[in-house]
Structures are given as structure tokens and as C-alpha cells.
Amino acid sequence: MKKKVLATLNKCYSIAPLKYMNEDYILVASEKNDPCYLFDLEGNVIATIWDEPGGTMSMTQIPDSNGIFLATQKFYSPDDSIYSEIDIVYPTELFKWQTKKLCHLPFIHRFGILKTPKENYLIACTIKSSHTFIGDFSTGGKIFAAPLPKDILNIKEPFRFNVIKDELYHNHGFYIIHRPEGDFALTSSDEGVFKVEPPSSERTDWEISRLIEDPTSDATLCDLNGDGKDELITISPFHGNKLKIYELDENNKYQLKYQHPDSMPFLHAIWTDKIDNKPCVILGYREGEQELLQLIFDTESRIYKCNCLDKHCGPANAFIYHNKGKDVIISANREIDEVAMYTSE
DSSP states (O other), X not given: OEEEEEEEOTTEEEEEEEEETTEEEEEEEESSSOOEEEEETTXXXXXXXXXXXXXXXXXXXXXXOSSOEEEEESOOSTTSOTTOEEEEEEEEETTEEEEEEEEEOTTEEEEEEEEOSSOEEEEEEESOSOOSSTTOOOSOEEEEEEEOOTTGGGOOSOOOOEEEEEEETTOOEEEEEOOXXXXXXXXXXXXXXXXXXXXXXSXXXXXXXXXXXXXXXXXXXXXXXXXXXXXXXXXXXXXXXXXXXXXXXXXXXXXXXXXXXXXXXXXXXXXXXXXXXXXXXEEEESSTTOOEEEEEEETTTTEEEEEEEESSOOOSEEEEEEETTXXXXXXXXXXXXXXXXXXXX
């Protein structure tokens, strides 16, 4: 793939698509006290959404809105996130945005919106609940959820979540899976990987089921081998160095099928989509060789394999989109302060 450096952004971290004025854009924000930029699909910087405070772990657009999105701010690290919050970011004039607080939520790390035919739900995960010293993870994080307000810009009452699960240590991983029957989330922690399903027309409660018990930092689902069943691809343990793939057995339980032989220190980026019309997972690790990788299933050799797309870049997160017949990866190469675009030839 052909690489193009789009911008220098200190400790760039979070990436999200944004629909605005009937056009598609890409948001990239920093985890430090630094800006959030808006890029067009060609990779040009179109606007600066904010200059500060940054500390942005997650961003997601309000469904069917014109450029309104939610973002975490003031999460500068697991040990510097007591003042973290979820903010509403909304346009006030052409290519200019303002921010206002939706809620204060200490240690909020990842969040997203689950769409269902009945309701849209905001789901948020805290990485822990408190600490008394640097590196203290002695308290578990929580999963919070609430219906998404219909008119989020005009909320009259303070926004409040319900806790739907707690005691999740190193509660780091969060990935939304979109399915025709409805969205669900995967969360990952020392307790394993959980499938979190919102209330439906058949039930009024959240349904939370554990897919695996192995300590996990991040996870996603993708049918890489084409057997019609999703494999579970994981990074383990917390901020760990192991890439694992689980397959469903005859009892519909996930069993470890493959572990990559190489150590990938501080594996962090994970995103699934298609490149060259073949399912793949984009991965990145932040120490050692700091590679950006493409995980595929080789149909000829019948094995899982990783192709290196870039080295010495240290991706924190990556995102795939498709533009003018090309497959495009946007990577927040955090360790070298670089927002980069990789385009299929």
C-alpha cells in the first residue's frame, strides 16, 4: 500500500468517521492536551475541531445528525483521568464546532452508540474506578449504559447512566459489531471478552455473556477463513504482546485455534473490514518494531498470517474506509506523532 503522511499530531490516538453536509470525513484526535483535526477522504486537513483539551480516547457521531458527535476529553492516561468526561461536539457555523459537557465520568476510556430498531443506546466503559498511586489498577472498571437522548443538544436534566456490569479489571477493550439484527458491543478485561447486547423488543434488560475467560486487552469478530462463522481475534493480556484467534467449536463455544509466534509488545490498534474485497484485521503495536499489520487467512496455505504494512510507526488505532475504488487505512501512529494514510495500489 502507498503511504502518505497527513499531519503531525502529538500523541495522535482516536479516529472516527463523520458525516457532515452530506459528505464523509475522518476525525483524528490526540490523547494529550492537543487538537482534533477533520480530514476529507483525500487526506486533506479541512478544519481544526478543537485546539484543547484533548485527552480523547473515543469519538462517535450521533446517528442521522449533521456533524454532531460525542467525544471523551481529559483522559490523558489511566492515571490522569479523574476529570474525564463525555462531551457533545456540534457545528455552529460552516466547518466550526463548539463543545459542551454531556457528563463527567471519571476514568471513561471507551464508549459508543448501539443502534436498535427500538432505541439508540449510549454505552460507556471505565478502565478502573479509583486509584491511590501511579499504576494502581486495584479497582475494577464498569460498563455504563443509558438510552441516547433524542435531542441531545437540548437536554434539560443532568445526563445519568446506569451501571450494567462492574468489577472488570483493566477494562480496556471496546468494539461495536454491526449486524442486520442489531448492534452489540464487545468489551475486554482481565475477566475475558463479553458480548453486551442492548434491550430488544423481546426483553427489557441488557444481556451480557462471556465469550472467553482469558485476560484480554482488545477484541473483534471477523470471518477471516470464510466458513460462515466469526472468529474472535484478541490482543492479550492488558496492553499485551499476544495475538490470538479463537474459532467456534461444535458446541458454539470459542476455542483457541491460533497464536501468532512473534511477540508484539504493546499491541493496541485493532480494526476489521475488507481490503481487496477480502476480510482482514488491521493491527498495530507500540513498542519494539512498532509495526502496522494486516491479518488475513491465506486460502492456499489455509493458515492465518500477518503482512507488515509499515514499521517504526507505533499505531495506537487504525480505521479502514473505501474511496473511489481504493481501500484506505488511516492510522494514528502515536509513537511518532504521525497521522498517516495507506492506500491500495
